[in-house]
Amino acid sequence: MRVIDVSEITEAIAKLCIEANYNLPDDVYEALKEAYEKEKSPVGKAVLSMILENAELAKQGIAPICQDCGLAVIFMEIGQDVHFTGGSLKEAIYEGVRKGYKEGYLRKSTCHPFTRANVGDNTPPVIHYDIVPGDKVRIVVAPKGGGSENMSMVTMLKPADGLEGVIETVVNRVKEAGGNPCPPIIVGVGVGGTFERSAFLAKKALLRPVGKPNPDVELAKVEKEILERINKLGIGPMGWGGTVTALAVHFEMEPVHIASLPCAININCHVARHKEIII
Amino acid sequence: MSEVIRLTTPLTDEDILKLKAGDNVLITGVIYTGRDAAHKRMIEALEKGEELPFDVKGQVIYYVGPSPARPGRPVGAAGPTTSYRMNPYAPKLIALGLKGMIGKGKMSDEVKECCQKYKAVYFGAVGGCGALLSQRIKKAEVIAYEDLGPEAVRRLEVEDFPVIVVYDAHGGDLEEMGVKQYRVEE
Numbered sequence: 001m002r003v004i005d006v007s008e009i010t011e012a013i014a015k016l017c018i019e020a021n022y023n024l025p026d027d028v029y030e031a032l033k034e035a036y037e038k039e040k041s042p043v044g045k046a047v048l049s050m051i052l053e054n055a056e057l058a059k060q061g062i063a064p065i066c067q068d069c070g071l072a073v074i075f076m077e078i079g080q081d082v083h084f085t086g087g088s089l090k091e092a093i094y095e096g097v098r099k100g101y102k103e104g105y106l107r108k109s110t111c112h113p114f115t116r117a118n119v120g121d122n123t124p125p126v127i128h129y130d131i132v133p134g135d136k137v138r139i140v141v142a143p144k145g146g147g148s149e150n151m152s153m154v155t156m157l158k159p160a161d162g163l164e165g166v167i168e169t170v171v172n173r174v175k176e177a178g179g180n181p182c183p184p185i186i187v188g189v190g191v192g193g194t195f196e197r198s199a200f201l202a203k204k205a206l207l208r209p210v211g212k213p214n215p216d217v218e219l220a221k222v223e224k225e226i227l228e229r230i231n232k233l234g235i236g237p238m239g240w241g242g243t244v245t246a247l248a249v250h251f252e253m254e255p256v257h258i259a260s261l262p263c264a265i266n267i268n269c270h271v272a273r274h275k276e277i278i279i
Numbered sequence: 280m281s282e283v284i285r286l287t288t289p290l291t292d293e294d295i296l297k298l299k300a301g302d303n304v305l306i307t308g309v310i311y312t313g314r315d316a317a318h319k320r321m322i323e324a325l326e327k328g329e330e331l332p333f334d335v336k337g338q339v340i341y342y343v344g345p346s347p348a349r350p351g352r353p354v355g356a357a358g359p360t361t362s363y364r365m366n367p368y369a370p371k372l373i374a375l376g377l378k379g380m381i382g383k384g385k386m387s388d389e390v391k392e393c394c395q396k397y398k399a400v401y402f403g404a405v406g407g408c409g410a411l412l413s414q415r416i417k418k419a420e421v422i423a424y425e426d427l428g429p430e431a432v433r434r435l436e437v438e439d440f441p442v443i444v445v446y447d448a449h450g451g452d453l454e455e456m457g458v459k460q461y462r463v464e465e
C-alpha cells in the first residue's frame with residue numbers, strides 16, 4: 001500500500017490547471033501546423049496562422065490561450081493500492097481548482113444555472129474517477145470551453161439506424177454547429193452502454209493524441225470516413241469557409257443494450273487543452 | 280486576400296457602407312464589451328426607460344468576457360464568445376444606432392436584416408486567440424455591472440484590432456460565401 005497526502009493532489013491539480021491553459025499540447029500544435037499547410041482558403045490560412053501565433057504568445061505567459069479557461073474536467077485514475085490521508089480527496093481536488101484558477105489568472109466560468117451568478121472560484125469541477133491496478137495516481141485536467149461544449153449532443157438512435165445513422169448524425173451535427181465551436185474542431189464520438197456512458201466515451205475520445213487512430217482497424221476506418229465527410233462541408237476555420245473543418249475524429253465504442261443505439265458527439269475546439277501527471 | 284481597411288471608432292454610415300463581407304479590418308479607438316448577462320440588463324434598463332451604461336450610437340460592442348489581467352497588463356485573454364446568444368438583444372441596440380458587433384459564429388436572419396436596414400456590420404474575430412487579441416487592447420476599464428465579473432461592461436481602447444466583415448450592410452454574408460466556395464458535393 002502506498003500513502004499519499006491529499007495536499008499533494010491539490011498542488012498537482014493547481015499546476016495542471018495553469019499549464020493546460022497556457023501551453024497548448026504539442027500534438028494539437030502540430031496538427032494545427034499541418035492544417036495550415038493543407039488549408040486552401042486564404043481566409044482560413046490567415047485564421048490558422050493567428051491561432052499558431054496565439055499559442056506562442058500564451059506559452060510566453062502573456063495571457064491564457066483563450067479567455068474561456070473552461071470548466072475543469074478532471075480524470076482521476078487511482079491505483080487500488082493507494083491510500084489517501086490528510087483529508088477529503090474531493091475537497092483536495094476542489095482546492096486545487098480554486099488555487100490554479102486564482103494563481104493562474106484564469107477566468108472563472110461556473111455560475112448558477114438560472115440566476116447566472118458566478119460561483120467565483122470555478123468550482124465545482126467535473127471529476128471522473130477510475131480505480132485501476134497498481135499504486136500510482138494518474139491525473140488528467142482537461143479544461144473545456146463552453147462554445148464547443150454547447151455544440152455537443154447525445155441522442156438515442158434506433159438499432160436499425162446502424163453505423164450509417166451514427167455517421168449521418170455526427171456529420172449533421174458538425175454542419176449545424178458551423179463556426180460556433182471555433183473550428184478547426186476535434187470530434188469525439190461515443191457509442192456504448194447507456195445514455196451517460198456514451199457521453200463519457202465521447203469525452204474520453206477527446207483525450208487521445210490528435211489524429212491517433214482507434215487501435216481497432218474497422219473503427220479507424222470509420223474515423224477516417226467521418227473526417228473526410230466533415231472536411232467536405234466547407235465550413236473551414238472559424239466557419240468562414242475552407243477545407244479544414246476538423247483536425248480529427250476520435251470514435252470510441254462499447255457494447256450497448258439490445259434495444260438501444262446511444263450516440264454521443266462531444267465537440268472540442270482547436271484549443272484542445274489537456275495536461276496530465278502521474279504521481 | 281483583400282486589402283486591410285483601417286477604421287477608427289465611432290463609426291459612421293459612410294464607414295459601414297464601404298465594407299463588404301470578407302474585408303479584413305483593423306479597428307482603432309474605443310469599443311465596449313458585453314455578453315449575455317450584460318445584454319439582458321441593458322435591454323431591461325431600456326424597457327424601464329433607464330439610460331444605458333454608454334450611448335450606443337456609432338459604437339461597437341465586442342462579445343467578450345476577458346480573463347483576469349496579469350500584473351502589468353490592462354486585460355487578460357480577450358477573444359470573442361459565440362454571438363448567437365445575443366440574437367434576442369442585438370436588433371434593439373442596432374435600431375438605437377449601434378454600428379458594429381464583434382463575435383464568432385452565425386447570428387440570426389433578423390440581425391442580418393437589421394444590419395441592412397440600419398446600416399450596421401457584424402464583424403468576426405478569431406475565437407481561441409485570447410492572448411493575441413489581448414495585446415491589441417491598450418486600456419480596459421469596467422464601466423457598469425461590476426458584479427458580473429468577467430461579464431461586466433468594459434470600455435476598451437484598442438489599436439489595430441483585427442476583425443473580418445461577416446455580415447455587411449448590403450446583405451453580404453462571409454459564412455455563406457465561404458462555405459459555398461469550399462463545399463464538396465457528394
Ligand code: SF4
Pocket residue numbers: 066067068069144145146147148149180181182269270271358359360406407408
Ligand atoms: S470554443 Fe474553445 S476556442 Fe472558442 S472561445 Fe470557447 S474555449 Fe475558446
